Amino acid sequence: MAGLGAGSGRGQKPLVADRRYQATKAAPARTTSGKGGSGSGGGGNSGGRRPSSSAPRRKPAPRRGLISRFFRWIFGMVWAVVWRVSVVCGLILGGIIFYFYAQLPDVNALLDARARGSVTMLDRTDTVFAWRGETFGGQITADTVSPYLLHAVVATEDKRFYHHFGISPRGIASAIRINLSEGRSAFSGNGGSTITQQVAKLLCLGVPYDAKQWKSESDYEADCRSGGLWRKAKEVPFAMAMEAKYSKNEILTIYFNRAYLGAGTRGFEAAAQRYFGISANKVNPAQAAMLAGLLKAPSTYAPTNNLKRSQDRANVIIDLMAEQGYLTAAEAAEAHAHPAQLSEAAASQSGGFFADWVMESAPDFLTKKTTEDVVIKTTLDQEIQRDAEQALVSIFDTKLKAGSKAQAAVVVMSADGAVRAMVGGRKTEAAGSFNRATQALRQTGSAFKPFVYAAAMDLGWSPADFVEDVPLTINIRGSGPWTPKNYDGEFKGLITLTQALAESRNIPAVRVSEAVGREKVREIAAGFGLDSDLAAGPALALGASESTLLTMTGAYAGILNGGSSVIPYGLRELRIKGDEGDPLMGAGGGIGQRVISETAAQELTYMMTQVVERGTGTRARLDGRPAAGKTGTTQAARDAWFIGFTADYVVGVWMGYDDNTPLKGVTGGGIPAEIWHEVMVRINKGLPVHDLQVIVPEPRVPPSPTAPDGTAQPDPYTRPYDPNAEVAPGTTQPLDEALGGQVQQPRRDLIEDVLRDILGGN
Structure with missing residues (x-):
C-alpha cells in the first residue's frame, strides 16, 4: 500500500486532494529540517515542507464570512422595511393626492378669491378716482x-x-x-x-x-x-x-x-x-x-x-x-x-376722505359688506380736490410754525349741495382715517350768527335796521345772570344789523336773537340743517352749539341758493358693475324745502358781503370777484372757522386741534380766511365772474345821534341803490329778472323802542 502511494503512478491519477489535505493537516507538526516523504503519514512526521507564507492569513477567513453574512442580513432587513414602508407611504400619498384631485373644481371656479365685492368710485366726469374693498x-x-x-x-x-x-x-x-x-x-x-x-x-x-x-x-x-x-x-x-x-x-x-x-x-x-x-x-x-x-x-x-x-x-x-x-x-x-x-x-391719491364719506352715505350691504362689485358715480371734481389740498398745504407751510400739530378741514360744494371736494385733515391718510370734515363735532362760534340774522330778515327786518351794542345782562332761570361780551371788549352804541354782523359783535347778535325769539332762530337753523342739539339758552346766538364742517357748509349753501335747505351729497348713482338696468340708488341729497324767503336770503347775502369787504373777513377778499362769508372763533379760540361763497361755490374751512387745545393767535378771520381765499382763487381760476344775488338796503338815519358831535350819522355799511352806478365788489345788485326790474325794500316802523322795552339795558 505504501508502494502504491509512492509509486510512479502507473495507470493511476495522483491523489492531489489527499496530498493537499495531508499538507494542510500536517503543516503545524512539521520541522524545519528533513524532506517530506513520499510514503505514509509517518514520513510526514520525520520531515516536511516549510509552511506557506500565506497560511496565517487564511486563518480568519471564517470570521470575515460571518461578519459579511451579518451585514448582508442587516441590509436585507433594512431594505425589506424600507421598501415596504415606501410602498405604504406611496400608497398613502397617492391616496391623498387622489383625494385632493377629486375635490378640485373646474379652473373657472377658482379665479375669484373674494368673499366680498368691491366698490369703484367715479368722479363727476365718470373717471375712476378711488377703490374700496x-x-x-x-x-x-x-x-x-x-x-x-x-x-x-x-x-x-x-x-x-x-x-x-x-x-x-x-x-x-x-x-x-x-x-x-x-x-x-x-x-x-x-x-x-x-x-x-x-x-x-x-x-x-x-x-x-x-x-x-x-x-x-x-x-x-x-x-x-x-x-x-x-x-x-x-x-x-x-x-x-x-x-x-x-x-x-x-x-x-x-x-x-x-x-x-x-x-x-x-x-x-x-x-x-x-x-x-x-x-x-x-x-x-x-x-x-x-x-x-x-x-x-x-x-x-x-x-x-x-x-x-x-x-x-x-x-x-x-x-x-x-x-x-x-x-x-x-x-x-x-x-x-x-x-x-x-x-x-x-x-x-386725492379724494380719500371724500370716498370714505360716500361709503358711509350708502347702506353697508351695498358698500362695506357688499358681496357684489359696485360702481358709484360721485360729485367729486378731481381738479378742485387737488386745488383744495394744495391750497391747504400752501398756507400751512408758510403760515404755521414747523412741527405744529394744528389740523384743518376744507369742504367745497355747489349751491345745490353737491360736494366737489373734501379735505379731512392736513395729510392724506389711509382709508377709514378720522375725517375732520364730517366726523368732528365742533362749536361753531360766530359762524352761526348768519342764521340769527336770517330769522330777522325772514320776519321783515332790514340790514339797515338798528340794534344797540351796549352792555347787556340776561337773567337765566336756574343759572342766574348772564352777561355776554364783545371780543374786543368795546361797545359801539346804536349800529345797523349789517355792521353788527360784519364786525361779528356778540351783544347785538344776542339782542336780535332774543327779539325774534330763540325758537325762531332754532327753527331757521334746523331748516338749514343745523339741528344737532342746538343750545337752549341765549348763548344759542353765539354759536354755543356744535356742528360738523360739512353741515355748516351745506347750511351756507342754502343762503347762496336763495333760502332753500340743502342736503350735502356726494353719491350721484350706485349700480352693480356690468348691470345696465336702472341704478340701485340715485342722488341722496340736493335742494330741499324753502326755509327763508328769497328776499331775506338776498338781504342776508348782502350783509355777508360786508363781512368780507370791510368786516372781520377782509383777508378772504377776492380781487374782482364778489364774495360773501362769515368768520367764527369759539371760546378760548379752540375752533376757528371761515365759511363763505361766490356765485359758483361754497367753501367751508375749519381749523383747530384734535385734542381741543386752544389756538394761539388764530381767529376765523386769520389763517382760516387765508385758506378760504387760497382755495377760492385756485378753484375759480379761468371761470367767468358772476354776480351774487343781493339786495342793498336803503340807508337809514339812526333815531338818535351817535356821533361825538351830536350829529346823526348814516350807516357806513349801507349804500343807496343806484341802478346806473358801477357796482363795487361785494355790493352787486340782484338780477332784473329775479326782482322785476326794481329793488324790493320792505317798509316797517323802527323797532328800537320795542327792543329796549323787551331787553332792557344795564
Missing part, C-alpha cells in the same frame, strides 16, 4: 396676459416651473440652507415654494372660508399663509394633485387671478388697472416687472405706497428676466431707462 378686475388667463408679465412671474417666482411636478426639492433644500444660515428654523422664512405650492396656499389647501370659524377674512388668509413643517407636508400632495388635475397654464391662470397685489387689488388685471390704468394684457416689460415684484410683499412694494421702492424692486426683476432669456439686452436697457409710472388717478 378688494378689487377684482376681471378674469385673465395665461394665454391672454401680456407675455412680459407671464415671463416676469416665472423668472421671479419659479424658474423651473415648467420642469417639475409641483414641488422642487432643490428649491426646498436651498430655502432650508438660507433659513439656517440666517438663524431661523429650517422651515421659517424662505419656503422654497414653487408657483404651484403658492397657488395651493392661495386656495388654502381647499379649505373654504367659514364666517363662523374665522373672525375675519384676514384671519382666515393669515392661517392659509402660515408656514412650518406641517403646512409644507400638506402642501406637497395638494400641489401634486393640482399638477395632475390642471395644465401648467391653468395653474398660472389661477395664480394670475387670485394673488393679492396691494392697494386692495386681487389679481393682476385689477392691479394693472389700479396702478397703470390699463389691462394686464397690455403692460410693457417695466410695468410687468413692477407687478411681478409685488408678489414678494404686496404692501411694502405697492407703488402707491412708495414708488421708488417699487421701481427698485422692478429693476431686480428686469435683470432676472434678461438672465433667463426673456428679455433682450436692448429691452432690459429700455425698461431700466423708463421705469413704470403710476396713472394719474393712482398717483394723485
